[in-house]
Amino acid sequence: xxxxxxxxxxxxxxxxxxxxxxxxxxxxxxxxxxxxxxxxxxxxxxxxxxxxxxxxxxxxxxxxxxxxxxxxxxxxxxxxxxxxxxxxxxxxxxxxxxxxxxxxxxxxxxxxxxxxxxxxxxxxxxxxxxxxxxxxxxxxxxxxxxxxxxxxxxxxxxxxxxxxxxxxxxxxxxxxx
Amino acid sequence: xxxxxxxxxxxxxxxxxxxxxxxxxxxxxxxxxxxxxxxxxxxxxxxxxxxxxxxxxxxxxxxxxxxxxxxxxxxxxxxxxxxxxxxxxxxxxxxxxxxxxxxxxxxxxxxxxxxxxxxxxxxxxxxxxxxxxxxxxxxxxxxxxxxxxxxxxxxxxxxxxxxxxxxxxxxxxxxxxxxxxxxxxxxxxxxxxxxxxxxxxxxxxxxxxxxxxxxxxxxxxxxxxxxxxxxxxxxxxxxxxxxxxxxxxxxxxxxxxxxxxxxxxxxxxxxxxxxxxxxxxxxxxxxxxxxxxxxxxxxxxxxxxxxxxxxxxxxxxxxxxx
Numbered sequence: 001x002x003x004x005x006x007x008x009x010x011x012x013x014x015x016x017x018x019x020x021x022x023x024x025x026x027x028x029x030x031x032x033x034x035x036x037x038x039x040x041x042x043x044x045x046x047x048x049x050x051x052x053x054x055x056x057x058x059x060x061x062x063x064x065x066x067x068x069x070x071x072x073x074x075x076x077x078x079x080x081x082x083x084x085x086x087x088x089x090x091x092x093x094x095x096x097x098x099x100x101x102x103x104x105x106x107x108x109x110x111x112x113x114x115x116x117x118x119x120x121x122x123x124x125x126x127x128x129x130x131x132x133x134x135x136x137x138x139x140x141x142x143x144x145x146x147x148x149x150x151x152x153x154x155x156x157x158x159x160x161x162x163x164x165x166x167x168x169x170x171x172x173x174x175x176x177x
Numbered sequence: 178x179x180x181x182x183x184x185x186x187x188x189x190x191x192x193x194x195x196x197x198x199x200x201x202x203x204x205x206x207x208x209x210x211x212x213x214x215x216x217x218x219x220x221x222x223x224x225x226x227x228x229x230x231x232x233x234x235x236x237x238x239x240x241x242x243x244x245x246x247x248x249x250x251x252x253x254x255x256x257x258x259x260x261x262x263x264x265x266x267x268x269x270x271x272x273x274x275x276x277x278x279x280x281x282x283x284x285x286x287x288x289x290x291x292x293x294x295x296x297x298x299x300x301x302x303x304x305x306x307x308x309x310x311x312x313x314x315x316x317x318x319x320x321x322x323x324x325x326x327x328x329x330x331x332x333x334x335x336x337x338x339x340x341x342x343x344x345x346x347x348x349x350x351x352x353x354x355x356x357x358x359x360x361x362x363x364x365x366x367x368x369x370x371x372x373x374x375x376x377x378x379x380x381x382x383x384x385x386x387x388x389x390x391x392x393x394x395x396x397x398x399x400x401x402x403x404x405x406x407x408x409x410x411x412x413x414x415x416x417x418x419x420x421x422x423x424x425x426x427x428x429x430x431x432x433x434x435x436x437x438x439x440x441x442x443x444x445x446x447x448x449x450x451x452x453x454x455x456x457x458x459x460x461x462x463x464x465x466x467x468x469x470x471x472x473x474x475x476x477x478x479x480x481x482x483x484x485x486x487x488x489x490x491x492x493x494x495x496x497x498x499x
Contacts, residue, residue, distance in 0.1 A: 029480065036465070043219050043464040053223045 061145075068141040070121045071098075071130060073163045075170065076138075082163055083136040086114040090130035090139060096123040099130070114160065121147070121155040193285050197274045201419055206236040208418040212459050219463045243414075246407035251314060254404065258312035263405065263412035266305035269298040270419040277426045278352045280436050280444035291352035292344060295427055296337060299382060302420065303329045306384075306391065309413075313404040324470055325391035329382055331477045336378030338485035339371035342492040343431050356435030363434040370488050372432045374481055376454075379424035381477070383417060386462040390470055425454035 016024065054061055073082035086103020102116040131139045210233065217224030225232025250259065276291040278284050288294055303326055310322020344350060347358045365372045381388040405413065429435060429450040438446030
């Protein structure tokens with residue numbers, strides 16, 4: 001509880017005698033002036049510290065590693081590619097119908113693989129349901145954030161092509177190192 | 178010959194008028210920019226940075242925007258008062274530049290009653306605010322305007338009392354003599370309390386900083402300039418920032434030694450001091466929360482006015498005995 005200080009500037013001072021009122025006034029003036037000076041020094045200190053603004057397009061931001069961006073295939077280090085089995089679970093669970101998937105078992109036998117895997121980022125709400133439901137854990141969020149565009153066609157990703165490009169970039173990066 | 182002199186005078190007046198108007202406009206633009214930058218850095222952000230290098234041309238862009246806006250005049254306003262009010266708010270600014278002592282040779286007219294002139298025109302903006310609030314046919318405008326009138330009237334009293342102490346000491350109302358009195362020692366050293374009261378009264382007079390109830394209502398609800406758009410609002414805005422400049426000018430002339438300074442006396446010292454005071458006024462605005470109207474009135478009548486009166490008494494006594 002704050003102590004109720006009743007000087008002439010508060011609403012309750014009728015009960016004070018003349019002498020009390022005078023002393024309280026003087027005390028209030030001194031305390032008030034001191035608090036004014038303290039306040040101004042605090043703002044002065046903030047005035048000379050560096051601003052916290054990052055001027056985004058002109059200065060690089062600090063992207064977060066846990067940023068949940070658009071969906072993409074995981075490139076597993078052991079196989080060097082994705083592990084999608086075209087089970088269509090992500091297509092069925094997506095509340096916004098973002099996926100169009102078709103797959104077939106190769107004639108020579110082995111795992112069923114996708115032949116068509118398109119994803120529409122313009123309707124995606126980043127709810128992560130497809131990631132949770134994938135049995136092979138082959139979907140992940142991308143940490144990319146510079147995805148604004150004036151052309152809607154860019155947001156229709158073909159995951160198979162996208163994974164190929166990423167693999168080539170990764171190989172190029174390891175070669176250059 | 179008299180005709181020749183008249184032409185001479187007329188041309189001089191024209192040059193002064195154009196110079197004053199140009200200075201007022203550029204100054205107001207600069208002050209708006211300074212306020213935005215200082216407030217930004219106090220809040221640890223950057224302020225305008227895009228338009229021009231470090232945002233220097235931002236105010237010009239804002240001015241162009243304001244000028245190009247549609248002028249809306251609501252239906253039931255008092256037409257004449259509504260249209261006159263912004264002009265009346267801006268007019269004292271131009272008029273007050275006439276007596277400000279920028280340098281010994283840069284006073285437009287060194288009137289014998291310079292100080293009285295300053296404070297009589299400074300009270301005219303109250304009329305403009307009240308006209309704006311009254312004619313707007315809007316409850317909130319009217320309340321804002323009435324509060325502003327009460328505030329300005331009550332803060333004029335300690336303001337003028339503090340100026341009176343200074344004038345009592347100096348013995349002349351002429352602006353140039355007021356500044357010349359300070360060639361050895363500044364008045365602020367002799368009358369520090371009067372200076373503080375003057376600054377507080379001046380800030381309250383221009384509806385600024387912690388005393389901006391009329392403006393605050395315009396952020397929250399309405400306020401006296403709610404129904405104004407475009408150029409009319411720009412005039413109120415311009416008038417407010419120019420008033421801040423003029424209050425600092427008056428304070429510099431009365432208390433801080435005008436154009437006197439270490440090596441070379443001149444207009445640069447005057448402007449330096451004026452802008453330092455303007456910076457302090459902007460600094461105060463972004464440091465303190467707004468005063469409630471009752472706190473405002475209490476502060477003025479119960480603390481500032483008694484102190485101003487005591488200061489005047491002490492000045493009189495000292496002058497009589499010394």
